[in-house]
Amino acid sequence: MLKLAILGFLYDRPLHGYELRRHLAALTGHVRPISDGTLYPAIKRLESDGLLVRETEPGSAAAPRHTLHLTEAGRAALLDRLREPEPLDISDENRWFTLLAFLRHLADPAEQAAVLRRRLAFLAEPASFFYEGDRPVGAEEFADPFRRGLLLVARATTEAELAWLDTTLADLEDSPR
Amino acid sequence: MLKLAILGFLYDRPLHGYELRRHLAALTGHVRPISDGTLYPAIKRLESDGLLVRETEPGSAAAPRHTLHLTEAGRAALLDRLREPEPLDISDENRWFTLLAFLRHLADPAEQAAVLRRRLAFLAEPASFFYEGDRPVGAEEFADPFRRGLLLVARATTEAELAWLDTTLADLEDSPR
């Protein structure tokens, strides 16, 4: 997830680590803050995989800043990841939101629509959190108010997203280009 | 998160590993499946921490089943975790949902309400995913339909949950005992 977010932000324009950190904090930090101990090793991994290069700026600031640029391989890696997301990128809401934040980088509306349809298929699957034997237990049956809330909130989320997916897919289908 | 879920399910009644696996699959497997390689080491950790004991059943099934029982320390550990959740348990939706699934085990309605209020405070904080400089960018401003959708879905979820929290907190406050 972190890898995806780093590639996504750098696709727009080069940033140095600290700026990247602030962008990441805005995107995912509210829910799940990322620490330096996560970010800097991740940058190093991407560098040694040849997806980005660091250029030392003898700039004004405190420590010498390393501006991070995506390489061609890095740009291609982002597009591949967006085009063919892993199953977890589709099912896990945190990852899916990260993917959505950068999906516009995929230039072809048909490819964008294909990704949205995978999410649609996932959300359309019947899923329950609790079972008695093999029978799914619906929200209304619970005496437990917390489990009932869990199901109600999950249902509201799913419905809001399905509605959005419907209209957006329709838009993408008559989009030109 | 896994630890919490294991303790939560075993609090109700003893289970053996395979049953536990199915319960976990129903609760979180849709979004994030757990593999054997995650579950069995987690059980071992809990065992060596003294939170559960394994009793070998010479039962009918294929391999000898190990029925897992919570110890007193295990029961106390679950209640502590529910009473004072870590920040990530509050902010990360996956973890929060897991916590909600077992919050009823906390016997005192006032303690349950205190946990819900922490979530309420978290959701009430103004948060945006994207900034231009220091100014948060609202959903309506985006030309990018995917980022707009991200914000719309997040907002719908938050509103549904806030509504549920309001009514549930009100119920808990006039609850007897």
Place this chain on the structure above:
DNA sequence: GGACCATACATCGGATCCGAGGTATAGCGA
């Protein structure tokens, strides 16, 4: 009788992540 699947448990290597700590410089107010 043989193929296949579900049950049931376990281990290992590799990847990733987090928290805590460390090293600097620059700028501002008391």
Place this chain on the structure above:
DNA sequence: TCGCTATACCTCGGATCCGATGTATGGTCC
């Protein structure tokens, strides 16, 4: 001048997780 905060980067140990793989037995279907 002292301390604080922001900027900027880095490392290490420990925890956790995942995927692949292994080892059994019992039941079902053809």
